Amino acid sequence: MENPATPDSAPAPDSGPGAALYAPERVIIVDDHALVRDGLRTVLEQAYPACETLDADGLEPALHLLATAGEADLVLLDLLIPGIEGLSGLETLRERYPATPVVIVSGVTDRQVVQAALAAGAAGFLPKSLPRGALLDAFAHVLSGGIYEPEMTAADTPFAAGDEERAIHARIAALTPQQRVVLGKLVGGRLNKQIAYELDVSMTTVKAHVSAILHKLQVFSRTQAVILANRAGFRE
Structure with missing residues (x-):
């Protein structure tokens, strides 16, 4: 009997939550933690096997990828990357690649931070605590042209x-x-x-x-x- 935890027994890419009509061709993950990049890449590759998933550990490498590999369908950007002050990383990406949706992925879920990121042009704000199904639903929402805002709970208030x-x-x-x-x-x-x-x-x-x-x-x-x-x- 196969182990249900093995990749071969995972749900079909188009059968689970977040199955999108608008499957991305290229996604860039920007985070200074390799573990986070690996986790997001795994989720994306299982959901969208034809998608090219690239990653960078900072803003400059991400800009290099966008310049050399071509624009992406989605950029997942960590909010607190060393060397980047505030929302300047998001603002730079939005200025240079206005047609590319940039979604903030962060462990910080303060309501003011979420609202500031969305006001600065983020196409969504994903707490790192989101379960896989909700994460895929958020991707699908953004890829179909929406803006994803997380539900705020009591734990997210001051x-x-x-x-x-x-x-x-x-x-x-x-x-x-x-x-x-x-x-x-x-x-x-x-x-x-x-x-x-x-x-x-x-x-x-x-x-x-x-x-x-x-x-x-x-x-x-x-x-x-x-x-x-x-x-x-x-x-x-």
């Missing part, structure tokens, strides 16, 4: 005040000493070039620190990082 402050303190505590210094400069209203001058480091180094800070604080802009820091009473 914490109670005390819980939220403790969570913010924990995120700030995860920063390295240098990142804490840079965060202090952000709170003080410094621009990147001012921070670089004051710390005697390159602009590239400052940008790398800022990106790491946004990633660890789970926010998508400098402004939100400053707001979180102020809530926690963090000062320069």
Whole structure:
């Protein structure tokens, strides 16, 4: 008897949830975690066996793929990629490839983040916690021309005040000493070039620190990082 967990016994590609009339020919997955890329690739390959699935660990490699392999039917973009500040990665893709739907895939499901991504032109926002069937339904919805917005639950709404402050303190505590210094400069209203001058480091180094800070604080802009820091009473 065959093991039901083997790929040979998986449901036929067109028989399960998310079976799309608009099967993609090429999808690009952009995420800095190989495990996430592999998981999404597996789901796509089982659902759309004729689809070419490419992946990149950052924005620049993704742009290179789009330039060399040709435009994709769908780009799945992680929200918090090191080296990318806020929604700039999404904005760059939308500016250069306006006809290509870009769907954000993220572990961050705060309502404000979802709305900001959709307002910036994302064709959908997929929480990484979505089960396979819901993921395929979301792909089908976007590929047919829709915009996918996840259902928000109580778990996705802001914490109670005390819980939220403790969570913010924990995120700030995860920063390295240098990142804490840079965060202090952000709170003080410094621009990147001012921070670089004051710390005697390159602009590239400052940008790398800022990106790491946004990633660890789970926010998508400098402004939100400053707001979180102020809530926690963090000062320069």
